[in-house]
Amino acid sequence: MLRDLNRIEYPREKLIKYGLSKLSDDELLSLIIRTGRKGENVVNLSKKVLNLILKKGINSITISDLTDIKGIGITKASQIISSIELIKRLNLTQKPEILTPKEVYTLMSEYLSSKKECLIVFILNSRNILISKELVSIGTVNEAMLHPREVYELAIKSNATAIIISHNHPSGDYEPSREDCEMTKTLVKAGEILGIKLLDHVIVSTNGFYSFKDNDFTLSS
16 A cells, blocks of 8 residues: 555655656556555556556456456456546547648748758658658759659658648748649649648748648648
């Protein structure tokens, strides 16, 4: 039980004093389980439960698996399994956060004053969380010389499911050219073949930015 943790701060005390980030996984679980069993404190019992969950997999663990652990009865097993299910449901209902055009513009700040067009690929995972920002092309003053292969190569290596591309206009005019529109259409088609969605193309300059998505450009063929 918690009183068995001699000379060690209780998980609840650590939570209040330091916050969640200072608690280990087994200490977090011990706050759900609450008590240990005779001869074994709650943190050690939590370690056994975590080891079982890691071994079986969070999607495969059952109440029966949990109650096979000495000290875990039906009540504790129900609390644990319910907590796991709630986490999974919340993860499913939480909408992925996609980089906004304004955020892309901020991340492109180092290229705004460039005398040449620089094309950047923002590589995203399945939750649309930014994995990396990669410079893939440096062109002339009015064009970014590239091939779809260059844009998607790093995304494939990173197991990405989506990308956002952005390039600067040294002229200060952030409106898309005919070439920009054609390039975007080509990249959309290539992405659909590869299974990597192009979420947006943001053109930036010292005077502002233009988002293809926000201007209702069709990002699918």
